[in-house]
Amino acid sequence: MPSYFGDQPGTVMSKHLSGSQIVCEALLNEGVSVVFGIPGGAILPLYAVLSQYPDLRHILSRHEQGAAHSADGYARSTGKVGVAFATSGPGATNLVTGLATAMMDSVPMVAITGQVGRAAIGTDAFQETDITGATLPVTKHNYLVMRAEDLGATIHEAFHIARTGRPGPVLIDIPKDVFTEMGEYDPDAPIDLPGYNVPGKADESQIDAAARLINEAERPVILAGHGVVLSRSFDELKELAEKAQIPVVTTLLGISSFPEDHVLSTGFPGMHGMAYASLAVDQADLIINFGSRFDDRIVGDAKRFSTGSKKIHVDIDPAEINKSIRVDAPVVGNLKDVFGQLIPKVKQTTHVEWLQHIEHLKAEHPSLKIPESDRLMGQHVVKALSDVTKGDAIITTGVGQHQMWAAQHYQFKNANSWLSSGGAGTMGYEVPSAIGAQVGNPDKLVWSICGDGGFQMTLMELATAVENHLPVKYAILNNNHLGMITQWQGFFYNGDYQAETYTANPDFVKLAEAYGIKGIRVRTQDELEAAINEANAHDGPVVVDFVIEKVDDLYPMIPAGQSVQELIEDPN
């Protein structure tokens, strides 16, 4: 039986192995312990050796999109590289949405796909798709490996690329007969990537320019993006914010990078963010952007975005600097290093008037007031989840109104406990990503907040949760509508409602039971607490069908491409 740690400690030598064995040994050497995937013809030779590697846990997904999102959820919640397996053709193309989701949000992933045999490539063979061609725009890099002896080095390169710099997904396509070909594997072969530099510390002159702006500012705001989460710079962000007493707004993906019960926490701005956060950004004289790409959901109309402020943009990707917003002080480097360089140069100070003004904005624009209603609303559900779990759960979401209610009303206590598809906006992310998060965090409570639309895009992964004894709790905010679509058709298409209503939703409680899962239905506010407690106490997956108000528009709202001047805070 092959040993992936070499014959003697410290003397790992080149070994003669099959391509499949090289893949498994290289994965283990990269510290991979779990893989999400589905077999198929072209990748069967890899599955044929899995029994030789019991330390490589394979979780059988029900759809390759689910495998990709599970690997993504695992990666986001643990900081490790998520791994997915799929076969050629449709198996590989089914990964594409998951890769695009990971690419847009800079999530480290490695996907391994089987390909038809080398002789059949380019002949339109059965289940042949040019997946390296198809995934060019949605991967950080990809490979077609034509020789078994190149497999080991390629896999180590792929992991290096996936996890360093600005992280992202990497796909490795392997022809069927390369899995069975014998080749040498040297785990210590050096990585040769002459065109790939990993930014570390920033140039001191950039740091000095940024520090000068921070020390001169009277109304500074920190915009904390996903980069803070990806670089695990939570403590550093807090240290800097506290030292100079700077209010912190986060992006949607920056949520849970800064404790929400902190006095400097100022919510998230943008299309459905808190009005006070959008106003703070608009009225600031300095925006310090840590690891956000000035996404259009925050910026809206770039010409009218926070026109009175100077801007510092810290990013690991130099291509993001000046991409959408022209900045005064660019800083290119690894965020963790940059914080280390910047904090000593920032003066300990406070901004009493500005902080008082922010408090005033928060009081004047509470934004998150839940409308008076006897009926059950999505906001009630999230608020109850937040209260009952004390902000201690890992939350995953889909995309739409439920996602924004989750972002607005769940008060996150722990760093990196918010998993949501921000850039790609992938409905259906909620179900499989929660599985990945639970696999990576077996002792934590994972709640997946779902829309009834998104849930039905990937619900087949409930079987994966059952099969692997993963006690994920699914909260369906069920209004039999594509809620955000309904809202947009009401706002922007003169109320011409089309294809927005789901008239044939299944009975989600019976559906859960069909999978052998506990199902609970909640129709009123009074039932919330007990139902959530019951779900938390159950030793296994649970689906809670929260039957919520049919039409309930989401506020605050800044229409797409507009600015804070067009902010609709409350229709009443």
Added chain:
Amino acid sequence: MASGNGTHQRTISALVQDKPGVLARISGLFRRRGFNIASLAVGRSERPGFSRMTFVVEGPDEVVRHVAAQLDRLIDVVEVHDITESNIVWRELALIKVSAPASSRGEVLELTNVYRANVIDIGVESLTLEISGGRQKIDSLIELLKRFGLLEVIRTGRVATLRGTLVEGEDDGLFQADASKPTYILPVPTGETGSV
């Protein structure tokens, strides 16, 4: 350099790994970011295993200025220089097959000499000329040959290189690639505020 209607041309030189699919990665990037390639020249470089590409790209100024930064994100791209504002020499090459029966052959050969082009093939009714130089020179010869009857015109893209440094202290830093720094010139606004 501006070329009217608000678009700009930039010349970019890139050293890339000579691997399958590199051109597809680069052309895919250009397509999805909305960069328009005015010309592209690719060939083996002085380093084994590496090719050099020279692009001329067109588009709105703020978009085109990001071409170098976006290119540098590609793993197979080793070095990128936006050499538009640098001290460069550049050439294009054209092969021109022109109708040249005995009656007009003399006149065509005269133009060939004036433009320092070379005759590389002679047929009964035609001549094939080779000319290299700047775009305007080639454009102007083609224009003059039109009245004889152009049978075929084949033009390469621009190839460009930085001039050798002649004066001490004039080094703009582009000649020594420092692995710790981006090798392209990223425009950073000075003293401007607000948004684009």
